[in-house]
Amino acid sequence: MGSEALHEPKQRPAEGSLAGFESLEKLLKAYVPADKLREVTRVLHGFNQGLIQNSIKAPTTAPYHDQQQAIFKRVRKLINAAGEAGVKILCLQEAWPMPFAFCTREKQWLEFAEPADSGPSVRLCMELAKRHNMVIVSSILERDEQHGDTIWNTAVVIGNNGNVIGKHRKNHIPRVGDFNESTYYLEGNTGHPVFETVYGKIAINICYGRHHPLNWMAFGLNGAEIVFNPSATVGELSEPMWSIEARNAAIANNYYVAGINRVGTEHFPNQFTSGDGAPAHSAFGHFYGSSYVAAPDASRTPSLARNKDGLLIADLDLNLNRQVKDKWCFQMTGRHNLYAKFLNDYIQLDFQPQIIRDPSLQSRQ
Amino acid sequence: MGSEALHEPKQRPAEGSLAGFESLEKLLKAYVPADKLREVTRVLHGFNQGLIQNSIKAPTTAPYHDQQQAIFKRVRKLINAAGEAGVKILCLQEAWPMPFAFCTREKQWLEFAEPADSGPSVRLCMELAKRHNMVIVSSILERDEQHGDTIWNTAVVIGNNGNVIGKHRKNHIPRVGDFNESTYYLEGNTGHPVFETVYGKIAINICYGRHHPLNWMAFGLNGAEIVFNPSATVGELSEPMWSIEARNAAIANNYYVAGINRVGTEHFPNQFTSGDGAPAHSAFGHFYGSSYVAAPDASRTPSLARNKDGLLIADLDLNLNRQVKDKWCFQMTGRHNLYAKFLNDYIQLDFQPQIIRDPSLQSRQ
Known part of the structure; x- marks a missing residue:
């Protein structure tokens, strides 16, 4: 409890607050040491x-x-x-x-x-x-x-x-x-x-x-x-x-x-x-x-x-x-032709999903 | 520094670690009090x-x-x-x-x-x-x-x-x-x-x-x-x-x-x-x-x-x-017809993006 008491907000949590803090970032800043917070922020943001x-x-x-x-x-x-x-x-x-x-x-x-x-x-x-x-x-x-x-x-x-x-x-x-x-x-x-x-x-x-x-x-x-x-x-x-x-x-x-x-x-x-x-x-x-x-x-x-x-x-x-x-290169590698065709097939009433069934399974009842 | 010392890992950060911790979750767990961590986890995960x-x-x-x-x-x-x-x-x-x-x-x-x-x-x-x-x-x-x-x-x-x-x-x-x-x-x-x-x-x-x-x-x-x-x-x-x-x-x-x-x-x-x-x-x-x-x-x-x-x-x-x-209801509201047409237009060589230019701007040089 020692380290928590240092940072505990003094009032009851405000309505809509995140456990008493106004944002996730402010909560993390209150508890995570600065050198660690840099790494946390790098991964999160x-x-x-x-x-x-x-x-x-x-x-x-x-x-x-x-x-x-x-x-x-x-x-x-x-x-x-x-x-x-x-x-x-x-x-x-x-x-x-x-x-x-x-x-x-x-x-x-x-x-x-x-x-x-x-x-x-x-x-x-x-x-x-x-x-x-x-x-x-x-x-x-x-x-x-x-x-x-x-x-x-x-x-x-x-x-x-x-x-x-x-x-x-x-x-x-x-x-x-x-x-x-x-x-x-x-x-x-x-x-x-x-x-x-x-x-x-x-x-x-x-x-x-x-x-x-x-x-x-x-x-x-x-x-x-x-x-x-x-x-x-x-x-x-x-x-x-x-x-x-x-x-x-x-x-x-x-x-x-x-x-x-x-x-x-x-x-x-x-x-x-x-x-x-x-x-x-x-x-x-x-x-x-x-x-x-x-x-x-x-x-x-x-x-x-x-x-x-x-x-x-x-x-x-x-x-x-x-x-x-x-x-x-997401545009270059996007294969939009492939997806134009896929969506055009999908919107047809007789669309059949591409499903490969395990042939070793018994046939469906 | 008081609260940090309690949790500081004892060795030098291991290669590939996140500031000495093996994952983001373990780092947060070491510093954020349990009652706050529940809220952090709710928002993050x-x-x-x-x-x-x-x-x-x-x-x-x-x-x-x-x-x-x-x-x-x-x-x-x-x-x-x-x-x-x-x-x-x-x-x-x-x-x-x-x-x-x-x-x-x-x-x-x-x-x-x-x-x-x-x-x-x-x-x-x-x-x-x-x-x-x-x-x-x-x-x-x-x-x-x-x-x-x-x-x-x-x-x-x-x-x-x-x-x-x-x-x-x-x-x-x-x-x-x-x-x-x-x-x-x-x-x-x-x-x-x-x-x-x-x-x-x-x-x-x-x-x-x-x-x-x-x-x-x-x-x-x-x-x-x-x-x-x-x-x-x-x-x-x-x-x-x-x-x-x-x-x-x-x-x-x-x-x-x-x-x-x-x-x-x-x-x-x-x-x-x-x-x-x-x-x-x-x-x-x-x-x-x-x-x-x-x-x-x-x-x-x-x-x-x-x-x-x-x-x-x-x-x-x-x-x-x-x-x-x-x-x-993402499937029901997905408007796949709209996007099938959009992508089909997009892949044409003469595709023209739908751009509405501010008419009050001077014409381009």
């Missing part, structure tokens, strides 16, 4: 080289407009801080202008949906992008007024001159417990666009798309240099995956990945169930933040806090992408 | 639930037959231990019956190549598979006598009755520094076979193929329940990737992955260069072992040692694959 995660700022029972304005006030402050620090490309978390109400299956939350070219959050980002000469990736709930008011989960890319460059709609939609988002929107129809901005070529893999290696691949083959992954995911569901998938995508596709997760626990006015036999409840878990950037050379930054709003700033040397590509 | 890694056993200057027999003696002992412990499916590391001599670019090492159905290592595995009622995956250097003595990097699957079920040839061949293996063999021509054994459906993604998500995907779509990744990779090159790629594949494809890495530093009689400007040398780094099993629910086992031979035994509940699949 590789050698090291703006994202904003925010909690909601008004109760979900407040009028929608008040909820929205409270978030806008907070995020405006964070974006201004990023701008003053010289951030050139900024990404916000998934559906940042609203509570992540999709667990409720209630339709009134669609009040937060807005047109991708002119909604209130878009106008805010246009103003701030222009002021700070900054590209902003803003993930919103979109209402497509040109197509029958259809709802989409959409990322809007705003250029450094304050103009909307374009949008991308979430390609893969979860039906996982509380994340049954297909109640509200379906699979996106915008392909895998890469947005060429003054600061680099960027793409957006929204939330659940991070579980789909083909989605990451397509952004890479279209030339992305940085892929943002605005997310909203809770500890019980995905935390051991969070440090894996973004890094794997960065390694496999020779680009940077910036994973941004929502933070905080959100309580809703009406109870709901989660299809897992548990009693009805009004919150579905802690969004664990932990935003970070992964590089193509397998290194990564530390995480933002697990339980606090935060702005992460990282210097990304985009030349590293091609240096790593030339070293590892 | 998920909650937890036979592989053999071996060093070579005779100098590379010994007669080839003596080198081979020395390895056979050691591996026979390890396989017998696995059999007595009740292991049902066993995988050995990449090219286990020989030193990993491909860094030398010398052709005499092809003396270790053997036919996939009747070579000396295959006969050894057939004998032991039958004795222990065990499936063995044996990764060898193959000489294909039926096709002009062509050399391949091949995994042979031996059934529990001691029969060869079939073989798979490495799909993706590296040209990375010392791993310029295309000096010896080219891309495999066996597709993505899944071998149906009495204990389950298995596939083999050999070494560098672990960097290719499409390779992992194809084994999954063909029905694999466990994919083995027999490897030979050194610390300087890939160590921060090692804990990422196998786990990502297990998560994305809803199967178990067993990563097996060679262990030890191998010295060769003649010096060679590595195309990186460094002086000529006779060893190209430390194979860091660290074999482990990753599960589809994002959990993993601890690693075998970084610097010692080892046998890892893990209980794999194959029902977990479908349980996770039904929960996360």
